[in-house]
Amino acid sequence: MVDIAEPVATRQPSRFRFILDRREVLGGLFVAPAILYVLLLVGAPFLLAVYYSISAYTIYDPSWRFVGLSNFRQIIQNPVFLGTLGNTFLFTFASQLLGLILGKFGALLLLRPFPGRKIVRAVIILPWAVPIALASVAWEWMFDSLYSVINWTMIALGIIDRSEAPNWLGNPHLAMLCVIVVNAWRFFPFAIVVFLAGITSVPQDVIDAATVDGAGFWRRNYQIILPMIMPIVAVGLIFGIVFTFTDLSIVYLLTNGGPINATSVLGFQGFQVGIVSGDVSHGAAISLFMLPVLFFVVIGMLRFIRRREI
Protein backbone atom coordinates (compact mmCIF):
# COMPACT_ATOMS: atom_id res chain seq x y z
CA MET A 1 0.00 0.00 0.00
CA VAL A 2 1.23 3.41 -0.86
CA ASP A 3 1.02 6.19 1.68
CA ILE A 4 0.29 9.56 0.27
CA ALA A 5 1.26 12.38 2.54
CA GLU A 6 -1.56 14.43 3.88
CA PRO A 7 -1.37 18.01 2.73
CA VAL A 8 -0.01 20.02 5.64
CA ALA A 9 -2.03 22.99 6.69
CA THR A 10 0.03 26.00 5.59
CA ARG A 11 0.29 28.95 7.86
CA GLN A 12 0.87 32.35 6.38
CA PRO A 13 3.80 33.99 8.24
CA SER A 14 3.16 37.50 9.44
CA ARG A 15 3.89 40.09 6.82
CA PHE A 16 6.03 42.05 9.26
CA ARG A 17 8.03 39.12 10.60
CA PHE A 18 11.02 39.68 8.26
CA ILE A 19 10.47 43.34 7.63
CA LEU A 20 13.97 44.24 8.86
CA ASP A 21 15.49 41.85 6.31
CA ARG A 22 14.18 44.04 3.53
CA ARG A 23 16.90 46.29 2.27
CA GLU A 24 14.74 49.29 1.51
CA VAL A 25 13.13 49.23 4.97
CA LEU A 26 16.31 48.72 6.97
CA GLY A 27 18.22 51.20 4.81
CA GLY A 28 15.54 53.81 5.28
CA LEU A 29 15.54 53.21 9.00
CA PHE A 30 19.28 53.74 9.25
CA VAL A 31 19.32 56.86 7.09
CA ALA A 32 16.31 58.48 8.76
CA PRO A 33 18.12 60.05 11.76
CA ALA A 34 20.67 61.72 9.49
CA ILE A 35 18.00 63.03 7.15
CA LEU A 36 15.90 64.26 10.06
CA TYR A 37 18.92 65.97 11.55
CA VAL A 38 19.74 67.75 8.30
CA LEU A 39 16.13 68.77 7.70
CA LEU A 40 15.65 70.18 11.19
CA LEU A 41 19.01 71.79 11.81
CA VAL A 42 20.07 72.80 8.29
CA GLY A 43 16.99 72.79 6.09
CA ALA A 44 14.62 74.69 8.38
CA PRO A 45 17.10 77.44 9.36
CA PHE A 46 18.07 77.75 5.71
CA LEU A 47 14.48 78.33 4.62
CA LEU A 48 14.07 80.74 7.50
CA ALA A 49 17.17 82.63 6.33
CA VAL A 50 15.79 82.75 2.79
CA TYR A 51 12.61 84.28 4.13
CA TYR A 52 14.48 86.74 6.37
CA SER A 53 16.50 87.89 3.39
CA ILE A 54 13.39 88.94 1.45
CA SER A 55 11.64 90.48 4.43
CA ALA A 56 12.21 93.59 6.55
CA TYR A 57 12.78 91.62 9.76
CA THR A 58 14.97 93.24 12.43
CA ILE A 59 15.07 92.51 16.13
CA TYR A 60 13.60 95.97 16.75
CA ASP A 61 10.83 95.48 14.25
CA PRO A 62 10.07 91.75 14.04
CA SER A 63 7.54 92.14 11.24
CA TRP A 64 7.53 89.63 8.41
CA ARG A 65 6.85 92.28 5.79
CA PHE A 66 7.85 91.05 2.34
CA VAL A 67 10.24 93.42 0.55
CA GLY A 68 11.37 91.35 -2.42
CA LEU A 69 15.02 91.60 -3.41
CA SER A 70 15.56 95.09 -2.05
CA ASN A 71 17.85 93.79 0.75
CA PHE A 72 20.15 92.27 -1.86
CA ARG A 73 20.02 95.42 -3.95
CA GLN A 74 21.06 97.49 -0.94
CA ILE A 75 23.99 95.31 0.09
CA ILE A 76 25.36 95.15 -3.46
CA GLN A 77 25.47 98.95 -3.55
CA ASN A 78 27.36 99.03 -0.27
CA PRO A 79 31.14 99.45 -0.92
CA VAL A 80 31.95 97.76 2.40
CA PHE A 81 30.11 94.65 1.25
CA LEU A 82 31.91 94.61 -2.10
CA GLY A 83 35.22 94.86 -0.26
CA THR A 84 34.13 92.00 1.97
CA LEU A 85 33.25 89.87 -1.04
CA GLY A 86 36.72 90.45 -2.53
CA ASN A 87 38.34 89.71 0.83
CA THR A 88 36.43 86.44 1.07
CA PHE A 89 37.72 85.24 -2.28
CA LEU A 90 41.27 86.32 -1.50
CA PHE A 91 41.15 84.77 1.96
CA THR A 92 39.71 81.49 0.69
CA PHE A 93 41.80 80.88 -2.38
CA ALA A 94 45.11 82.22 -1.08
CA SER A 95 44.91 80.18 2.11
CA GLN A 96 43.86 77.05 0.20
CA LEU A 97 46.71 77.47 -2.26
CA LEU A 98 49.22 77.98 0.52
CA GLY A 99 47.77 75.04 2.44
CA LEU A 100 47.95 72.78 -0.62
CA ILE A 101 51.58 73.67 -1.31
CA LEU A 102 52.52 73.06 2.31
CA GLY A 103 50.49 69.85 2.28
CA LYS A 104 52.18 68.53 -0.85
CA PHE A 105 55.69 69.12 0.47
CA GLY A 106 54.73 67.86 3.91
CA ALA A 107 53.36 64.66 2.40
CA LEU A 108 56.49 64.11 0.31
CA LEU A 109 58.66 64.60 3.41
CA LEU A 110 56.53 62.28 5.50
CA LEU A 111 56.67 59.57 2.84
CA ARG A 112 60.40 59.07 3.28
CA PRO A 113 61.42 56.88 6.16
CA PHE A 114 63.27 58.69 8.96
CA PRO A 115 63.59 58.06 12.68
CA GLY A 116 60.57 59.35 14.58
CA ARG A 117 58.37 59.53 11.50
CA LYS A 118 55.36 58.15 13.33
CA ILE A 119 55.64 60.78 16.05
CA VAL A 120 55.99 63.57 13.49
CA ARG A 121 52.96 62.23 11.60
CA ALA A 122 50.94 62.38 14.80
CA VAL A 123 52.17 65.82 15.87
CA ILE A 124 51.60 67.36 12.45
CA ILE A 125 47.86 66.80 12.87
CA LEU A 126 47.84 69.17 15.86
CA PRO A 127 46.99 72.45 14.07
CA TRP A 128 43.89 70.76 12.81
CA ALA A 129 42.97 69.23 16.16
CA VAL A 130 43.64 72.22 18.42
CA PRO A 131 40.54 74.40 19.05
CA ILE A 132 40.87 77.39 16.79
CA ALA A 133 40.08 79.76 19.67
CA LEU A 134 43.20 78.64 21.53
CA ALA A 135 45.36 78.66 18.43
CA SER A 136 44.16 82.15 17.49
CA VAL A 137 45.17 83.52 20.88
CA ALA A 138 48.67 82.14 20.37
CA TRP A 139 48.84 83.62 16.88
CA GLU A 140 47.49 86.93 18.16
CA TRP A 141 50.45 87.18 20.51
CA MET A 142 52.87 86.28 17.75
CA PHE A 143 51.43 89.12 15.64
CA ASP A 144 51.15 91.53 18.56
CA SER A 145 52.32 95.08 17.81
CA LEU A 146 54.58 95.22 20.88
CA TYR A 147 55.40 91.68 21.92
CA SER A 148 55.51 89.95 18.50
CA VAL A 149 57.99 87.07 18.67
CA ILE A 150 58.29 87.25 14.91
CA ASN A 151 59.46 90.85 15.04
CA TRP A 152 61.74 90.08 17.97
CA THR A 153 63.39 87.28 15.98
CA MET A 154 63.83 89.40 12.88
CA ILE A 155 65.31 92.23 14.91
CA ALA A 156 67.64 89.84 16.73
CA LEU A 157 68.80 88.40 13.42
CA GLY A 158 69.37 91.90 12.09
CA ILE A 159 66.93 91.51 9.23
CA ILE A 160 64.91 94.59 10.21
CA ASP A 161 65.39 97.58 12.46
CA ARG A 162 63.26 98.08 15.58
CA SER A 163 61.84 101.31 14.16
CA GLU A 164 60.52 99.61 11.04
CA ALA A 165 59.07 96.52 12.78
CA PRO A 166 55.80 95.69 10.98
CA ASN A 167 52.50 96.11 12.78
CA TRP A 168 51.08 92.81 11.60
CA LEU A 169 47.46 93.21 12.58
CA GLY A 170 47.41 97.01 12.20
CA ASN A 171 48.34 97.25 8.55
CA PRO A 172 45.43 96.31 6.19
CA HIS A 173 47.60 94.24 3.81
CA LEU A 174 49.61 92.56 6.55
CA ALA A 175 46.45 91.77 8.49
CA MET A 176 45.04 89.99 5.46
CA LEU A 177 48.33 88.11 5.09
CA CYS A 178 48.08 87.11 8.77
CA VAL A 179 44.60 85.62 8.56
CA ILE A 180 45.56 83.82 5.35
CA VAL A 181 48.67 82.35 6.97
CA VAL A 182 46.77 81.24 10.07
CA ASN A 183 44.06 79.61 7.98
CA ALA A 184 46.63 77.85 5.78
CA TRP A 185 48.39 76.67 8.93
CA ARG A 186 45.12 75.27 10.17
CA PHE A 187 44.29 73.61 6.86
CA PHE A 188 47.62 72.09 5.85
CA PRO A 189 47.55 68.98 8.08
CA PHE A 190 44.33 68.04 6.31
CA ALA A 191 46.05 68.64 2.97
CA ILE A 192 48.95 66.41 4.09
CA VAL A 193 46.55 63.60 4.93
CA VAL A 194 44.81 63.99 1.57
CA PHE A 195 48.10 63.99 -0.35
CA LEU A 196 49.47 61.04 1.64
CA ALA A 197 46.35 59.03 0.87
CA GLY A 198 46.62 59.97 -2.79
CA ILE A 199 50.31 59.36 -3.28
CA THR A 200 50.29 55.99 -1.55
CA SER A 201 47.44 54.91 -3.82
CA VAL A 202 49.52 55.38 -6.98
CA PRO A 203 50.80 51.93 -8.05
CA GLN A 204 54.56 51.55 -7.63
CA ASP A 205 54.81 50.04 -11.12
CA VAL A 206 53.58 53.29 -12.65
CA ILE A 207 56.14 55.35 -10.73
CA ASP A 208 58.89 52.87 -11.62
CA ALA A 209 57.85 52.94 -15.26
CA ALA A 210 58.09 56.73 -15.27
CA THR A 211 61.54 56.54 -13.66
CA VAL A 212 62.83 54.10 -16.25
CA ASP A 213 61.18 56.13 -19.01
CA GLY A 214 63.50 58.95 -18.01
CA ALA A 215 61.35 61.12 -15.77
CA GLY A 216 63.18 62.88 -12.97
CA PHE A 217 61.71 63.96 -9.63
CA TRP A 218 59.73 66.96 -10.91
CA ARG A 219 58.35 65.32 -14.01
CA ARG A 220 57.34 62.25 -12.00
CA ASN A 221 55.54 64.44 -9.50
CA TYR A 222 53.82 66.88 -11.82
CA GLN A 223 53.14 64.80 -14.91
CA ILE A 224 52.40 61.41 -13.36
CA ILE A 225 51.58 61.50 -9.65
CA LEU A 226 49.73 64.82 -9.38
CA PRO A 227 47.37 64.21 -12.32
CA MET A 228 46.65 60.73 -11.00
CA ILE A 229 45.75 61.92 -7.50
CA MET A 230 43.91 65.02 -8.75
CA PRO A 231 40.42 63.61 -8.06
CA ILE A 232 41.35 62.95 -4.42
CA VAL A 233 42.99 66.36 -4.03
CA ALA A 234 39.97 68.06 -5.62
CA VAL A 235 37.61 66.51 -3.09
CA GLY A 236 39.86 67.74 -0.29
CA LEU A 237 39.93 71.15 -1.93
CA ILE A 238 36.13 71.33 -2.13
CA PHE A 239 36.01 70.68 1.59
CA GLY A 240 38.64 73.33 2.22
CA ILE A 241 36.96 75.94 0.02
CA VAL A 242 33.48 75.40 1.46
CA PHE A 243 34.71 75.51 5.05
CA THR A 244 36.95 78.52 4.52
CA PHE A 245 34.37 80.46 2.54
CA THR A 246 31.82 80.11 5.29
CA ASP A 247 34.26 80.48 8.18
CA LEU A 248 34.39 83.51 10.43
CA SER A 249 36.26 82.24 13.48
CA ILE A 250 39.82 83.23 12.54
CA VAL A 251 38.82 86.71 11.39
CA TYR A 252 36.57 87.20 14.42
CA LEU A 253 39.25 86.10 16.88
CA LEU A 254 42.34 87.61 15.27
CA THR A 255 41.36 90.92 13.66
CA ASN A 256 37.64 91.37 14.24
CA GLY A 257 37.38 92.29 10.58
CA GLY A 258 39.74 95.21 10.95
CA PRO A 259 41.62 97.32 10.40
CA ILE A 260 38.86 99.29 8.63
CA ASN A 261 37.14 96.15 7.30
CA ALA A 262 40.35 95.05 5.56
CA THR A 263 39.91 91.45 6.71
CA SER A 264 36.14 91.31 6.87
CA VAL A 265 34.76 88.20 5.16
CA LEU A 266 31.17 87.24 4.28
CA GLY A 267 30.57 84.99 7.26
CA PHE A 268 31.94 87.62 9.61
CA GLN A 269 29.96 90.48 8.11
CA GLY A 270 26.77 88.45 8.07
CA PHE A 271 27.30 87.77 11.76
CA GLN A 272 28.07 91.43 12.52
CA VAL A 273 25.10 92.85 10.64
CA GLY A 274 22.55 90.15 11.37
CA ILE A 275 23.34 89.14 14.97
CA VAL A 276 25.45 91.87 16.56
CA SER A 277 23.60 94.82 14.99
CA GLY A 278 20.27 93.04 14.91
CA ASP A 279 19.53 93.75 11.24
CA VAL A 280 18.50 90.16 10.62
CA SER A 281 17.19 90.62 7.08
CA HIS A 282 20.39 92.22 5.74
CA GLY A 283 22.54 89.71 7.65
CA ALA A 284 20.60 86.88 6.03
CA ALA A 285 21.03 88.46 2.60
CA ILE A 286 24.80 88.75 3.13
CA SER A 287 25.07 85.16 4.29
CA LEU A 288 22.96 83.86 1.42
CA PHE A 289 25.28 85.61 -1.00
CA MET A 290 27.73 82.79 -0.43
CA LEU A 291 25.28 80.20 -1.66
CA PRO A 292 25.42 80.72 -5.45
CA VAL A 293 29.19 81.22 -5.30
CA LEU A 294 29.77 77.97 -3.43
CA PHE A 295 27.22 76.22 -5.59
CA PHE A 296 29.12 77.07 -8.77
CA VAL A 297 32.50 76.28 -7.24
CA VAL A 298 31.33 72.84 -6.12
CA ILE A 299 29.56 72.07 -9.41
CA GLY A 300 32.64 73.13 -11.35
CA MET A 301 34.98 71.01 -9.28
CA LEU A 302 32.73 67.95 -9.36
CA ARG A 303 32.57 68.23 -13.13
CA PHE A 304 36.34 68.49 -13.22
CA ILE A 305 36.67 65.35 -11.11
CA ARG A 306 34.25 63.46 -13.32
CA ARG A 307 36.21 64.44 -16.40
CA ARG A 308 39.48 63.38 -14.82
CA GLU A 309 38.14 60.07 -13.58
CA ILE A 310 40.52 57.35 -14.63
Next chain:
Amino acid sequence: MAAVLTRDIVKTFGTMTAVNGITLTVPDGEFMVLLGPSGCGKTTFLRIICGLEQQTSGDLIIDGNIVNEMPPRARGVAMMFQSYGLYPHYTVRNNIAFPLRTQRVSRAEIERKVEWSSRLLGIEHLLARRPRQLSGGERQRVALARALVREPTALLLDEPLSNLDAKLRASARQEIKQFQQRVGTTTIYVTHDQVEAMGMGDRIAVIDHGQIRQVGTPAEIYDDPADRFVATFVGAPPMNLLARNGAFLGFRPENFVPRDMIDDGAVTEFSFRVDRSEYLGSERIVYGVIDGFDAQVITAKLPPAHVAEDSIRPGEWHSFAVRNSALRYFDQVGKRATRH
Protein backbone atom coordinates in the same frame (compact mmCIF):
# COMPACT_ATOMS: atom_id res chain seq x y z
CA MET B 1 71.35 48.08 -28.85
CA ALA B 2 74.16 46.98 -26.67
CA ALA B 3 75.62 44.12 -24.70
CA VAL B 4 74.81 43.94 -20.99
CA LEU B 5 77.43 42.60 -18.61
CA THR B 6 77.22 42.12 -14.89
CA ARG B 7 80.17 41.31 -12.66
CA ASP B 8 79.53 39.72 -9.29
CA ILE B 9 76.38 41.71 -8.50
CA VAL B 10 75.31 41.46 -4.86
CA LYS B 11 72.21 43.05 -3.36
CA THR B 12 71.26 42.79 0.28
CA PHE B 13 68.19 44.17 2.01
CA GLY B 14 69.14 44.38 5.67
CA THR B 15 70.20 40.85 6.55
CA MET B 16 68.48 39.31 3.55
CA THR B 17 70.55 38.62 0.47
CA ALA B 18 68.40 38.92 -2.64
CA VAL B 19 71.12 38.69 -5.26
CA ASN B 20 74.20 36.76 -4.30
CA GLY B 21 76.95 37.40 -6.82
CA ILE B 22 75.53 37.17 -10.32
CA THR B 23 77.96 37.36 -13.21
CA LEU B 24 76.22 37.28 -16.55
CA THR B 25 77.02 38.30 -20.10
CA VAL B 26 74.21 39.10 -22.50
CA PRO B 27 75.67 39.71 -25.96
CA ASP B 28 74.22 42.34 -28.29
CA GLY B 29 70.86 41.26 -29.71
CA GLU B 30 70.44 38.17 -27.57
CA PHE B 31 67.16 37.09 -25.99
CA MET B 32 68.19 36.03 -22.50
CA VAL B 33 65.64 34.55 -20.13
CA LEU B 34 66.14 34.63 -16.37
CA LEU B 35 64.25 31.63 -15.03
CA GLY B 36 63.71 30.85 -11.38
CA PRO B 37 61.12 30.26 -8.69
CA SER B 38 59.33 33.13 -6.94
CA GLY B 39 61.60 35.07 -4.62
CA CYS B 40 64.83 33.84 -6.19
CA GLY B 41 66.05 37.38 -6.85
CA LYS B 42 65.49 37.55 -10.60
CA THR B 43 63.26 40.62 -10.48
CA THR B 44 65.64 42.38 -8.09
CA PHE B 45 68.46 41.65 -10.53
CA LEU B 46 66.41 43.16 -13.36
CA ARG B 47 65.65 46.25 -11.27
CA ILE B 48 69.38 46.64 -10.63
CA ILE B 49 70.06 46.56 -14.37
CA CYS B 50 67.54 49.32 -15.09
CA GLY B 51 68.65 51.34 -12.06
CA LEU B 52 65.55 51.17 -9.88
CA GLU B 53 67.69 49.43 -7.25
CA GLN B 54 71.32 50.12 -6.48
CA GLN B 55 73.47 47.01 -6.08
CA THR B 56 75.35 46.56 -2.82
CA SER B 57 78.47 45.59 -4.74
CA GLY B 58 79.51 44.50 -8.20
CA ASP B 59 79.69 46.18 -11.60
CA LEU B 60 77.07 46.69 -14.24
CA ILE B 61 78.33 47.36 -17.75
CA ILE B 62 76.03 48.44 -20.56
CA ASP B 63 77.47 49.08 -23.99
CA GLY B 64 81.00 49.05 -22.60
CA ASN B 65 80.35 51.69 -19.93
CA ILE B 66 80.22 51.05 -16.21
CA VAL B 67 76.83 52.47 -15.23
CA ASN B 68 76.80 51.68 -11.49
CA GLU B 69 76.26 55.30 -10.51
CA MET B 70 74.05 56.37 -13.39
CA PRO B 71 70.38 57.16 -12.76
CA PRO B 72 67.83 55.08 -14.68
CA ARG B 73 67.20 57.78 -17.27
CA ALA B 74 70.87 57.90 -18.28
CA ARG B 75 71.13 54.16 -18.88
CA GLY B 76 68.94 54.08 -21.97
CA VAL B 77 67.31 50.80 -21.04
CA ALA B 78 63.57 50.26 -21.24
CA MET B 79 61.55 48.08 -18.95
CA MET B 80 58.14 46.52 -19.20
CA PHE B 81 56.48 45.72 -15.91
CA GLN B 82 54.34 42.82 -14.81
CA SER B 83 51.28 45.06 -14.49
CA TYR B 84 52.57 47.19 -17.42
CA GLY B 85 52.64 50.42 -15.42
CA LEU B 86 50.72 52.37 -18.05
CA TYR B 87 49.86 55.96 -17.14
CA PRO B 88 46.09 55.86 -16.62
CA HIS B 89 45.56 59.58 -17.16
CA TYR B 90 47.24 59.63 -20.57
CA THR B 91 45.94 58.38 -23.88
CA VAL B 92 47.81 55.54 -25.56
CA ARG B 93 49.51 58.12 -27.79
CA ASN B 94 50.79 60.08 -24.81
CA ASN B 95 51.79 56.91 -23.00
CA ILE B 96 54.00 55.92 -25.92
CA ALA B 97 55.30 59.46 -26.36
CA PHE B 98 56.24 59.89 -22.69
CA PRO B 99 59.78 58.37 -22.85
CA LEU B 100 60.52 60.66 -25.82
CA ARG B 101 59.11 63.73 -24.10
CA THR B 102 61.42 63.17 -21.14
CA GLN B 103 64.33 63.33 -23.55
CA ARG B 104 63.13 66.54 -25.13
CA VAL B 105 62.74 65.03 -28.57
CA SER B 106 61.18 67.40 -31.09
CA ARG B 107 57.44 67.27 -31.63
CA ALA B 108 57.68 66.06 -35.22
CA GLU B 109 60.14 63.36 -34.27
CA ILE B 110 57.86 62.17 -31.44
CA GLU B 111 54.96 62.02 -33.86
CA ARG B 112 57.02 59.95 -36.31
CA LYS B 113 58.34 57.54 -33.68
CA VAL B 114 54.93 56.99 -32.06
CA GLU B 115 53.55 56.26 -35.52
CA TRP B 116 56.39 53.80 -36.16
CA SER B 117 56.17 51.87 -32.91
CA SER B 118 52.37 51.70 -32.90
CA ARG B 119 52.39 50.35 -36.44
CA LEU B 120 55.03 47.82 -35.42
CA LEU B 121 52.70 46.45 -32.76
CA GLY B 122 49.47 46.93 -34.68
CA ILE B 123 47.89 49.38 -32.23
CA GLU B 124 47.46 52.45 -34.49
CA HIS B 125 43.69 52.31 -34.00
CA LEU B 126 44.03 52.55 -30.21
CA LEU B 127 46.10 55.75 -30.01
CA ALA B 128 43.24 57.95 -28.82
CA ARG B 129 42.05 55.60 -26.08
CA ARG B 130 42.98 55.47 -22.43
CA PRO B 131 44.51 52.39 -20.80
CA ARG B 132 41.31 51.49 -18.97
CA GLN B 133 39.52 51.16 -22.31
CA LEU B 134 41.94 48.46 -23.47
CA SER B 135 41.92 44.70 -23.07
CA GLY B 136 44.79 42.90 -21.34
CA GLY B 137 46.45 41.97 -24.62
CA GLU B 138 46.17 45.51 -25.96
CA ARG B 139 47.65 46.95 -22.78
CA GLN B 140 50.58 44.62 -23.12
CA ARG B 141 51.20 45.83 -26.68
CA VAL B 142 50.99 49.46 -25.59
CA ALA B 143 53.51 48.79 -22.83
CA LEU B 144 55.80 47.12 -25.35
CA ALA B 145 55.41 50.01 -27.79
CA ARG B 146 56.26 52.46 -25.02
CA ALA B 147 59.33 50.44 -24.11
CA LEU B 148 60.53 50.27 -27.71
CA VAL B 149 59.73 53.75 -28.91
CA ARG B 150 63.07 55.27 -27.94
CA GLU B 151 65.02 52.31 -29.31
CA PRO B 152 66.54 51.29 -25.99
CA THR B 153 70.00 49.85 -25.50
CA ALA B 154 68.37 46.90 -23.82
CA LEU B 155 64.81 45.81 -23.23
CA LEU B 156 63.96 44.39 -19.82
CA LEU B 157 60.74 42.43 -19.42
CA ASP B 158 59.48 41.45 -15.98
CA GLU B 159 56.97 38.59 -16.31
CA PRO B 160 55.08 40.48 -19.02
CA LEU B 161 52.68 37.64 -19.79
CA SER B 162 51.52 36.72 -16.31
CA ASN B 163 48.45 38.97 -16.52
CA LEU B 164 47.14 37.37 -19.72
CA ASP B 165 44.89 34.35 -19.99
CA ALA B 166 46.38 31.07 -21.18
CA LYS B 167 45.30 31.36 -24.80
CA LEU B 168 46.47 34.94 -25.20
CA ARG B 169 49.72 34.07 -23.47
CA ALA B 170 50.64 31.51 -26.12
CA SER B 171 50.13 33.98 -28.97
CA ALA B 172 51.81 36.83 -27.08
CA ARG B 173 54.82 34.60 -26.47
CA GLN B 174 55.22 34.04 -30.14
CA GLU B 175 54.68 37.71 -30.94
CA ILE B 176 57.29 38.95 -28.50
CA LYS B 177 59.82 36.45 -29.78
CA GLN B 178 59.20 37.26 -33.46
CA PHE B 179 59.19 40.90 -32.67
CA GLN B 180 62.51 40.70 -30.83
CA GLN B 181 64.09 38.89 -33.75
CA ARG B 182 62.87 41.60 -36.10
CA VAL B 183 64.04 44.55 -34.02
CA GLY B 184 67.14 42.80 -32.70
CA THR B 185 67.17 44.55 -29.31
CA THR B 186 69.15 42.94 -26.53
CA THR B 187 66.41 41.53 -24.32
CA ILE B 188 66.40 40.24 -20.77
CA TYR B 189 63.19 38.47 -19.89
CA VAL B 190 62.30 37.41 -16.38
CA THR B 191 59.87 34.57 -15.81
CA HIS B 192 59.09 31.69 -13.50
CA ASP B 193 57.35 29.82 -16.30
CA GLN B 194 59.64 27.27 -17.88
CA VAL B 195 57.47 26.97 -20.98
CA GLU B 196 58.04 30.68 -21.69
CA ALA B 197 61.73 30.29 -20.98
CA MET B 198 62.20 27.25 -23.19
CA GLY B 199 60.10 28.64 -26.00
CA MET B 200 61.51 32.15 -26.17
CA GLY B 201 65.06 32.28 -24.90
CA ASP B 202 68.16 32.17 -27.06
CA ARG B 203 69.75 31.29 -23.76
CA ILE B 204 68.36 30.71 -20.30
CA ALA B 205 69.94 31.60 -16.97
CA VAL B 206 68.45 29.49 -14.20
CA ILE B 207 68.53 31.39 -10.90
CA ASP B 208 67.94 30.13 -7.39
CA HIS B 209 68.55 31.87 -4.06
CA GLY B 210 70.16 34.82 -5.79
CA GLN B 211 72.69 32.74 -7.68
CA ILE B 212 72.96 31.51 -11.24
CA ARG B 213 72.78 27.74 -11.35
CA GLN B 214 73.28 27.35 -15.07
CA VAL B 215 73.41 29.42 -18.24
CA GLY B 216 72.79 27.75 -21.56
CA THR B 217 70.54 27.22 -24.53
CA PRO B 218 67.15 25.67 -23.79
CA ALA B 219 68.44 22.31 -25.06
CA GLU B 220 71.52 22.44 -22.84
CA ILE B 221 69.43 23.34 -19.81
CA TYR B 222 66.99 20.53 -20.47
CA ASP B 223 69.33 17.78 -21.62
CA ASP B 224 72.38 18.55 -19.54
CA PRO B 225 71.28 20.21 -16.31
CA ALA B 226 74.22 21.44 -14.28
CA ASP B 227 72.81 20.33 -10.95
CA ARG B 228 69.84 18.76 -9.22
CA PHE B 229 68.01 22.08 -8.88
CA VAL B 230 68.05 22.76 -12.61
CA ALA B 231 67.16 19.12 -13.32
CA THR B 232 64.07 19.24 -11.17
CA PHE B 233 63.04 22.85 -11.84
CA VAL B 234 63.01 22.55 -15.62
CA GLY B 235 60.76 19.96 -17.21
CA ALA B 236 57.22 18.90 -16.40
CA PRO B 237 57.06 16.44 -14.80
CA PRO B 238 60.60 17.02 -13.47
CA MET B 239 63.55 14.71 -13.92
CA ASN B 240 63.41 11.50 -11.87
CA LEU B 241 66.22 11.24 -9.36
CA LEU B 242 67.23 7.99 -7.72
CA ALA B 243 69.39 8.37 -4.60
CA ARG B 244 72.10 5.77 -4.25
CA ASN B 245 75.14 5.91 -1.96
CA GLY B 246 74.60 9.63 -1.45
CA ALA B 247 74.79 10.32 -5.17
CA PHE B 248 71.93 10.67 -7.63
CA LEU B 249 70.97 9.05 -10.89
CA GLY B 250 68.65 11.13 -13.05
CA PHE B 251 66.54 10.48 -16.12
CA ARG B 252 63.69 12.35 -17.79
CA PRO B 253 60.18 10.81 -17.58
CA GLU B 254 59.94 10.59 -21.36
CA ASN B 255 63.13 8.50 -21.46
CA PHE B 256 61.71 6.00 -18.97
CA VAL B 257 59.71 3.59 -21.16
CA PRO B 258 58.77 -0.09 -21.32
CA ARG B 259 61.81 -2.25 -22.06
CA ASP B 260 60.39 -3.56 -25.30
CA MET B 261 60.04 -0.05 -26.77
CA ILE B 262 63.84 0.24 -27.00
CA ASP B 263 65.42 -2.13 -29.43
CA ASP B 264 68.95 -0.83 -29.85
CA GLY B 265 71.85 0.45 -27.78
CA ALA B 266 72.85 0.00 -24.18
CA VAL B 267 70.06 0.32 -21.65
CA THR B 268 69.59 0.22 -17.90
CA GLU B 269 66.62 -1.85 -16.82
CA PHE B 270 64.34 -1.27 -13.86
CA SER B 271 61.46 -3.20 -12.37
CA PHE B 272 58.64 -0.63 -12.17
CA ARG B 273 55.41 -0.96 -10.22
CA VAL B 274 52.59 1.17 -11.61
CA ASP B 275 50.52 3.00 -8.97
CA ARG B 276 48.45 5.43 -10.99
CA SER B 277 48.23 6.78 -14.50
CA GLU B 278 46.90 9.99 -16.01
CA TYR B 279 45.74 10.29 -19.58
CA LEU B 280 46.52 13.73 -21.00
CA GLY B 281 45.65 13.24 -24.63
CA SER B 282 49.04 13.53 -26.24
CA GLU B 283 50.74 11.63 -23.47
CA ARG B 284 50.12 9.36 -20.55
CA ILE B 285 51.84 10.10 -17.25
CA VAL B 286 52.42 7.00 -15.16
CA TYR B 287 53.35 7.21 -11.48
CA GLY B 288 54.94 4.31 -9.62
CA VAL B 289 57.96 3.05 -7.76
CA ILE B 290 61.11 1.23 -8.82
CA ASP B 291 62.03 -2.01 -7.10
CA GLY B 292 64.54 -1.18 -4.36
CA PHE B 293 63.65 2.55 -4.21
CA ASP B 294 60.31 2.34 -2.46
CA ALA B 295 60.26 5.82 -1.01
CA GLN B 296 60.51 7.68 -4.32
CA VAL B 297 57.70 8.34 -6.74
CA ILE B 298 58.94 7.87 -10.28
CA THR B 299 57.10 9.27 -13.28
CA ALA B 300 57.11 7.97 -16.79
CA LYS B 301 55.76 9.90 -19.76
CA LEU B 302 54.48 7.50 -22.39
CA PRO B 303 53.05 8.05 -25.85
CA PRO B 304 49.42 6.76 -25.59
CA ALA B 305 49.55 5.53 -29.15
CA HIS B 306 52.22 3.01 -28.22
CA VAL B 307 50.95 2.01 -24.82
CA ALA B 308 47.36 0.93 -24.45
CA GLU B 309 45.70 1.74 -21.15
CA ASP B 310 45.00 -1.86 -20.13
CA SER B 311 48.59 -2.93 -20.74
CA ILE B 312 49.79 -0.96 -17.67
CA ARG B 313 47.29 -1.27 -14.86
CA PRO B 314 47.85 -0.07 -11.31
CA GLY B 315 49.55 -2.67 -9.11
CA GLU B 316 51.30 -4.45 -11.94
CA TRP B 317 55.07 -4.83 -12.22
CA HIS B 318 56.62 -4.04 -15.56
CA SER B 319 60.06 -4.07 -17.01
CA PHE B 320 61.04 -0.46 -17.84
CA ALA B 321 64.35 0.84 -19.16
CA VAL B 322 66.33 3.98 -19.88
CA ARG B 323 68.92 4.36 -22.61
CA ASN B 324 72.32 4.76 -20.98
CA SER B 325 72.87 7.90 -23.05
CA ALA B 326 69.88 9.48 -21.32
CA LEU B 327 71.17 8.85 -17.79
CA ARG B 328 72.57 11.81 -15.83
CA TYR B 329 74.68 11.57 -12.70
CA PHE B 330 74.85 14.02 -9.80
CA ASP B 331 77.26 13.91 -6.86
CA GLN B 332 76.51 14.28 -3.14
CA VAL B 333 76.05 18.06 -3.24
CA GLY B 334 73.90 17.81 -6.32
CA LYS B 335 76.43 18.97 -8.91
CA ARG B 336 76.58 17.18 -12.23
CA ALA B 337 79.12 14.31 -12.33
CA THR B 338 80.34 12.49 -15.39
CA ARG B 339 79.91 8.89 -14.32
CA HIS B 340 80.00 6.62 -11.29
